[in-house]
Structures are given as C-alpha cells and as structure tokens.
Amino acid sequence: MLAAxxxxxxxxxxxxxxxxxxxxxxxxxxxxxxxxxxxxxxxxFGQTFFFGIGGYSYGVxxxxxxxxxMTFVALVLALAFAAIAAVILGYFMIWGRIGGVFFGIVTxxxxxxxxxxxxxxxGPEWRIGSARLNGFNGMKGxxxxxxxxxxxxxxxxxxxxxxxxVVALLVIVYLGLRMLVNxxxxxxxxxxxxxxxxAELLGYDVRxxxxxxxxxxxxxxxxxxAIYTSWGQFIAPSSIGLPAAAMPIVxxxxxGRSDLTSVLVGAFFILYVFQMITVESQxxxxxLMGAMMLATVLVAPQGFVLGITRWIGRFAxxxxxxxxxx
Amino acid sequence: xxxxxKATAVAKTFGGLAAISGVDLSVEEGEIHCLIGPNGAGKxxxxxxxxxxxxxxxxxxxxxxxxxxxxxxxxxxxxxxxxKMQTPSVFKELPVRQNIEIALQHHVAKAELxxxxxxxxxxxxxxxxxxxxxxxxxxxxxxxxxxxxxxALKPSLLLMDEPTAxxxxxxxxxxxxxxxxxxxxxxxxLVVEHDMAFIRxxxxxxxxxxxxxxxxxxxxxxxxxxxRVAEIYLGKTHVA
Numbered sequence: 328m329l330a331a332x333x334x335x336x337x338x339x340x341x342x343x344x345x346x347x348x349x350x351x352x353x354x355x356x357x358x359x360x361x362x363x364x365x366x367x368x369x370x371x372f373g374q375t376f377f378f379g380i381g382g383y384s385y386g387v388x389x390x391x392x393x394x395x396x397m398t399f400v401a402l403v404l405a406l407a408f409a410a411i412a413a414v415i416l417g418y419f420m421i422w423g424r425i426g427g428v429f430f431g432i433v434t435x436x437x438x439x440x441x442x443x444x445x446x447x448x449x450g451p452e453w454r455i456g457s458a459r460l461n462g463f464n465g466m467k468g469x470x471x472x473x474x475x476x477x478x479x480x481x482x483x484x485x486x487x488x489x490x491x492x493v494v495a496l497l498v499i500v501y502l503g504l505r506m507l508v509n510x511x512x513x514x515x516x517x518x519x520x521x522x523x524x525x526a527e528l529l530g531y532d533v534r535x536x537x538x539x540x541x542x543x544x545x546x547x548x549x550x551x552x553a554i555y556t557s558w559g560q561f562i563a564p565s566s567i568g569l570p571a572a573a574m575p576i577v578x579x580x581x582x583g584r585s586d587l588t589s590v591l592v593g594a595f596f597i598l599y600v601f602q603m604i605t606v607e608s609q610x611x612x613x614x615l616m617g618a619m620m621l622a623t624v625l626v627a628p629q630g631f632v633l634g635i636t637r638w639i640g641r642f643a644x645x646x647x648x649x650x651x652x653x
Numbered sequence: 654x655x656x657x658x659k660a661t662a663v664a665k666t667f668g669g670l671a672a673i674s675g676v677d678l679s680v681e682e683g684e685i686h687c688l689i690g691p692n693g694a695g696k697x698x699x700x701x702x703x704x705x706x707x708x709x710x711x712x713x714x715x716x717x718x719x720x721x722x723x724x725x726x727x728x729x730x731x732x733x734x735x736x737k738m739q740t741p742s743v744f745k746e747l748p749v750r751q752n753i754e755i756a757l758q759h760h761v762a763k764a765e766l767x768x769x770x771x772x773x774x775x776x777x778x779x780x781x782x783x784x785x786x787x788x789x790x791x792x793x794x795x796x797x798x799x800x801x802x803x804x805a806l807k808p809s810l811l812l813m814d815e816p817t818a819x820x821x822x823x824x825x826x827x828x829x830x831x832x833x834x835x836x837x838x839x840x841x842x843l844v845v846e847h848d849m850a851f852i853r854x855x856x857x858x859x860x861x862x863x864x865x866x867x868x869x870x871x872x873x874x875x876x877x878x879x880x881r882v883a884e885i886y887l888g889k890t891h892v893a
Contacts, residue, residue, distance in 0.1 A: 514755050518744055518747070521744040521745065521746055521747060522743075522744055525738075525743065525744065527725070527726045527727050528726055528727075528738070529755060530727050530730035530806060532728070533727070
C-alpha cells in the first residue's frame with residue numbers, strides 16, 4: 328500500500344497530487360482523535376481548536392519570520408504552541424476531574440470560543456507583528472513550508488514535494504502511534520479507558536497519563552492545522568467552528584475509533600468522498616456526514632471500516648481452515 | 654511487631670451524616686487484621702479512607718510511619734499498598750492476561766513478563782481462560798482475577814474489601830487459604846468482611862465497627878467470645 332502511495336505522483340496530474348496532500352493533511356487530526364477517544368476514552372471535540380492554534384500560529388510566525396527556511400521553525404513553534412495550549416486546557420479539565428460527556432462539552436466550548444474570537448478580529452488593530460488576523464475572511468499571505476537549497480534557490484513544499492512531506496510525516500506519526508499503543512504506556516491508556524479507578528488502584532497516576540495522551544492527540548491536530556495553512560497559505564475561523572469540529576468525530580467513528588489503521592484509511596476515504604460531493608453541493612455533503620454518523624451509531628458502533636476489515640479477516644480465516652481440512 | 658498502618662481519630666461526614674467518627678486502627682506488620690461490623694457500620698467507608706478514594710474530614714492515616722492522609726490512591730499503591738475492591742473491579746473488555754500484564758508491568762522487566770503472567774494465572778487457576786475477555790468470566794473468577802492483579806504489585810500491605818462476595822463455599826475457602834499462605838510469606842493483610850466463617854478461617858486480630866465507631870477489638874477468640882459483639886452483629890446463635 329505504501330508503495331502505491333509513493334508511486335502515485337508519477338501517474339497522477341499535479342492538481343490531484345496537491346489535492347491528495349491536502350486530504351492527507353487532515354488525517355493527522357483524525358489519528359490524534361483516534362488515540363484520544365478510541366484508546367484513552369477521552370472524546371474531545373477540541374481537535375479543531377488545536378487545528379486552529381497550529382494553523383494560526385504557523386501563519387503568524389511564517390509571516391513575521393519572513394518566510395524561507397524559517398517556515399520550518401514556524402512549524403515547530405506552531406506545534407509547541409498547540410502543545411502548550413493542550414497542557415493548559417488539559418490540566419484544568421483532567422485535574423478538575425472532568426470526564427465522560429463533560430470532557431466533550433468543555434472541549435467543544437473552547438473550540439467555539441476560539442472560532443468566535445477569531446471571527447471578530449477583522450479590524451486593523453487585530454494584528455500580531457505584520458500578520459493581520461482578518462476575522463471571518465481569514466489570514467493569508469504566509470509562505471508555504473520551504474527549505475533553502477544550493478545556489479541560493481529555495482524549495483517550496485507545494486504539489487508533489489508537499490505530498491511526499493506529508494506522506495513521510497504520516498508514516499512517522501502512524502508508526503510512532505502504533506509503537507505507543509503497543510507499549511506499556513498504551514496498556515495503561517486502555518486500562519484508564521476501561522476503568523480509571525482500577526488503573527489508579529494499580530498505582531498509575533491516571534491524570535498524568537491522560538494529560539500526556541491529550542497533548543499528543545492535540546498536537547497532531549495542530550500539525551494538521553499548520554500543514555493545511557502551509558498548503559493553502561490561508562486559514563479562517565470556519566476551519567475551527569462547529570461544523571468543522573464535528574467532522575473528526577464522524578471520520579473516526581465511521582472508520583473505527585479503536586484501530587489506528589482503520590482511521591488512517593477511513594478518514595482519507597471519507598475526506599475524498601466529502602470533497603467530491605462538496606463540489607456539487609456542500610449541504611448534501613454535510614447531510615451525508617450526518618447520515619454516516621447515524622448509520623455508525625445504529626448499525627456499526629465499532630466503525631464500518633474496522634467492521635469490514637474484521638469480517639474479511641474472519642472470512643479469510645474460515646476459508647483457510649476449510650482448505651486445510653479439505 | 655512494628656506499627657504498619659495507623660489510623661488516628663479518623664472521621665468522615667457526608668453532609669450532616671457522620672459515617673465514621675474518631676476511629677483509631679492499628680495494623681501491625683505481618684498480621685491478618687479483619688475489620689467487621691453489621692451493615693451500615695461504616696466498614697467500606699473506612700476502607701475507602703485507607704485506600705484514598707475518600708478524603709477524611711478529620712484525623713490522620715500513616716503507612717510505615719509516613720503520613721499518607723492527603724495522598725492519591727496511586728501514590729499509596731506505589732508505597733506498597735495493594736487493593737481489592739468490594740465488587741470485582743477488572744478491565745472487563747480486555748483479555749485476562751492483559752489484565753494481569755497491566756498490573757505486573759510496573760515492576761517486572763519485559764523479558765520476565767510472560768513467565769510471571771503464567772505463574773500468576775496458574776496460581777489463580779485461570780490459565781485456561783487467559784485469552785478470554787475478563788468480563789466473560791464467572792463472578793468468582795473475576796474476584797480471583799482482581800486478587801491476582803492486587804498480588805501482581807507485590808504489596809507489603811494487602812487491603813481487601815469483602816474479597817469473597819459472590820464466591821462459592823469452595824472458592825471462599827481457597828481464598829482464605831491463599832490469604833493465609835501470603836501472610837505466612839510475610840504479607841500484612843487488612844480484610845473488611847462480614848462472613849464470620851471466613852473471618853474465623855483467616856483472622857488473627859479483629860476490629861469491630863458499629864455506627865461508625867470502634868465497638869470492640871481483640872483476637873478472633875476474644876471477639877467471638879464477646880457477648881456484646883454477638884448482640885450487635887450477627888445474633889448470638891451465629892457467633893457462639
């Protein structure tokens with residue numbers, strides 16, 4: 328599968344490659360939510376909050392740093408800001424023993440506050456250095472990610488370059504998360520999801536594990552935001568508000584929240600379908616998302632992609648057993 | 654024997670209700686100490702104060718000479734306590750082996766994890782059920798699994814709240830024998846119970862709670878012979 332992903336730009340036109348990079352950029356956020364919700368039991372509606380922190384931070388810093396090679400410094404600092412925001416928000420929620428549905432409510436509230444706040448920053452006074460926030464119209468004018476090259480030239484990460492950068496980051500993040508969930512830390516994460524009190528009584532400081540998990544999941548959303556901003560050289564509050572905040576929940580629920588691979592594949596698939604339908608009608612695409620969420624809850628609570636994968640696995644196993652008997 | 658666990662003038666009120674008032678308890682190193690009392694005596698509340706899931710309204714709790722009154726349960730566990738709750742508290746959606754692994758991984762090196770898991774599963778008679786989800790086990794087996802998880806921590810003090818609830822007579826007896834063998838190996842045990850046959854089987858010293866206060870304390874023989882305890886607790890015919 329990775330080989331197919333790597334050779335894809337050879338056969339596809341440049342628009343499709345750039346568009347695939349855009350679609351893949353969102354998958355980090357979905358993987359982050361998968362970790363938070365599926366593995367650690369924390370249903371966060373705050374993924375677009377951190378998407379916004381990452382995206383706006385990248386934009387403000389890239390503009391103020393003057394672009395060029397400093398855009399990668401802006402990327403790293405944007406992730407650091409997302410991490411700091413996650414530590415602050417997570418600390419108050421987790422140490423305040425906010426759990427279950429209230430975790431979702433508080434993270435959603437933070438998301439809506441940030442979207443509302445950024446929406447009213449249209450005036451010229453809302454600027455950070457030379458970066459204007461521009462309210463609902465969104466911030467623009469930041470350079471895409473770029474590295475200096477030999478002979479004084481620069482390589483901008485757009486089109487195929489961005490595609491390969493995003494794929495490389497996705498492979499690193501995916502493998503890193505797989506290692507994490509299969510580690511001792513991952514064992515404690517699922518233990519906390521199952522029964523936080525029992526985990527506490529086994530000597531684990533549940534709050535610390537939850538905070539670390541929350542920061543990892545949120546920084547991944549920040550990474551999505553920064554890459555998205557670099558891709559389009561633009562970010563607006565509409566990427567943060569309520570409709571946007573609900574999207575990661577649908578991607579992850581539909582895919583199968585308890586499996587990183589299902590979310591990796593499923594989120595990309597849904598984003599692709601969503602975009603295809605959005606070209607015709609955005610309302611129809613949103614209605615489809617709602618219908619998919621309902622179908623997931625009613626028919627396949629563990630997720631469709633995961634369910635289908637397991638069904639295929641069982642079917643193949645039965646076929647193999649039958650063949651061995653014969 | 655050194656004073657291992659010491660509660661001094663511990664009180665807990667819920668609103669206007671005094672569930673525990675002025676309770677002193679001293680558990681010595683290497684003993685099996687039972688905390689008994691009729692329904693509503695405050696046994697489980699007091700247990701939760703020791704464990705740390707409740708914070709006392711007044712009084713102090715010390716473990717191995719260290720004041721642990723305001724400590725998180727996890728910090729108490731890391732100091733050598735291990736806890737078995739009243740209702741089976743296992744990770745129901747995870748396999749039995751993973752339940753044990755989560756408890757063991759604290760202090761067992763990765764290379765030795767599988768061997769230690771096998772040893773505990775055998776001790777708990779759960780080897781054949783290692784791959785089953787913990788929630789699919791029978792009630793008594795879940796109790797044993799939780800005891801196994803508590804033992805996996807290699808505690809110096811084992812705290813058990815009604816460990817035999819829902820167990821068959823045979824399972825109850827085996828649990829008693831397990832506790833006695835652990836105690837013989839040097840583990841201090843504090844058990845909250847109301848099953849007098851089980852208490853007779855294991856107890857060395859007993860504290861009786863009644864209406865949130867210490868009503869009597871002594872050896873198991875003294876407590877059984879105390880007519881006041883018989884009167885408030887199970888009725889003379891049961892204790893005599």
